[in-house]
Structures are given as structure tokens and as C-alpha cells.
Amino acid sequence: MSKLSPGEVERLKNSLKEKGYKLTPQRRAIVDIIIRNEGSHLTTEELYDLVKKDCPEIGLATVYRTIQLLEDLGVICKLDLDDGCGRYELVHQEENHQHHHLICKNCGKVLEVQADLLEGLENEIESKYDFKITNHSLKFYGICSECKNIKNK
Structure with missing residues (x-):
């Protein structure tokens, strides 16, 4: 399992802070699920189903907004694999x-x-x-x- 290094977590916190956001427990849960499932190219709905297990109070709208925010910050990128679904994966700084x-x-x-x-x-x-x-x-x-x-x- 790939993990965000302390430096990458700090970069994520700073990126959020610069845009007026915080790394809330819900956002962190979504990032953790993306990391744990790296290489799976999950859809927003698949992410929601997985995050809901750890964070039962989270709503689908929160997942959609967080995905959009993480994409805007360059933490994840959207993939079009020609299957009609938007899928997401981590962006690594060295790539x-x-x-x-x-x-x-x-x-x-x-x-x-x-x-x-x-x-x-x-x-x-x-x-x-x-x-x-x-x-x-x-x-x-x-x-x-x-x-x-x-x-x-």
C-alpha cells in the first residue's frame, strides 16, 4: 500500500489552506481510500461506497466535492478509460x-x-x-x- 509521505500530507494541507479549505476527517478518509486502492482507478461512486464503511455519516455530495477539490489541487487526476465513467488516481510529485x-x-x-x-x-x-x-x-x-x-x- 502506498502512503502519502509526511511531506506530501503537509503539501496537501498547505494546498487546501491556500484555497481556504482544511483537511477535514472526511477529506482525509477519501484520500486514504484513494491511497489504499491505488491502481484500482475507482469511480466517485466506488470511492463513496468504500469511504462510507469508515465514515458512515459521509454523503455522496461531499465525496463529489472533495474529488473535484483534490483534482483542482493536482492531488488526483481524472482518467477517461472509454467506459463512460470518470475514474481517479493519485498524482505523484515525481511523475x-x-x-x-x-x-x-x-x-x-x-x-x-x-x-x-x-x-x-x-x-x-x-x-x-x-x-x-x-x-x-x-x-x-x-x-x-x-x-x-x-x-x-
């Missing part, structure tokens, strides 16, 4: 760009590609088009190893 995703067309599993393999392409695009790239998102669609193995049996 220059969003990481890439492999999406199985059979079972819907989403795998993360940790390496950013596009630096050379980005440099070429920036040079050729005089365009400063600040982020990119890349999705590969195919069949995961588990589904391939089932088909081959």
Missing part, C-alpha cells in the same frame, strides 16, 4: 506526465505502464511544431494475458 494504461477489451482490466516511453517523441513534436507539451495520456487496447490464456485453452 512528469500521467502514466500509460493497457485496457483489456475482453475483461476490462486496466494495467498501468510505469515507464514513460515517449520522451523522444515529445521532444520531436515540441521541436517540429514549436509546442510545449505539459502532459499526455496514452491508452493501449488489447487482450490481457489472462484472457489470452483462456482463449488459447
Whole structure:
């Protein structure tokens, strides 16, 4: 399980404070659920169902508002995995760009590609088009190893 380092928690508190907000127990519970489920690409409703177990008094509207706030602060980012749902994942300070995703067309599993393999392409695009790239998102669609193995049996 990935945890926010004390420095990242402090950064989150400061970011909230600068915008006039506090790291309330409900907001902290939502961040904790996102951290505990890192790599799961949860929807707001899935986050709500998980947070409600630890924080039964929390409302869905609070989760929606907190998700929007965390996205505005750059703590999480919204993913569009072409399934009609907004999904969220943590943004790590050391990442220059969003990481890439492999999406199985059979079972819907989403795998993360940790390496950013596009630096050379980005440099070429920036040079050729005089365009400063600040982020990119890349999705590969195919069949995961588990589904391939089932088909081959």
C-alpha cells in the first residue's frame, strides 16, 4: 500500500489552506481510500461506497466535492478509460506526465505502464511544431494475458 509521505500530507494541507479549505476527517478518509486502492482507478461512486464503511455519516455530495477539490489541487487526476465513467488516481510529485494504461477489451482490466516511453517523441513534436507539451495520456487496447490464456485453452 502506498502512503502519502509526511511531506506530501503537509503539501496537501498547505494546498487546501491556500484555497481556504482544511483537511477535514472526511477529506482525509477519501484520500486514504484513494491511497489504499491505488491502481484500482475507482469511480466517485466506488470511492463513496468504500469511504462510507469508515465514515458512515459521509454523503455522496461531499465525496463529489472533495474529488473535484483534490483534482483542482493536482492531488488526483481524472482518467477517461472509454467506459463512460470518470475514474481517479493519485498524482505523484515525481511523475512528469500521467502514466500509460493497457485496457483489456475482453475483461476490462486496466494495467498501468510505469515507464514513460515517449520522451523522444515529445521532444520531436515540441521541436517540429514549436509546442510545449505539459502532459499526455496514452491508452493501449488489447487482450490481457489472462484472457489470452483462456482463449488459447
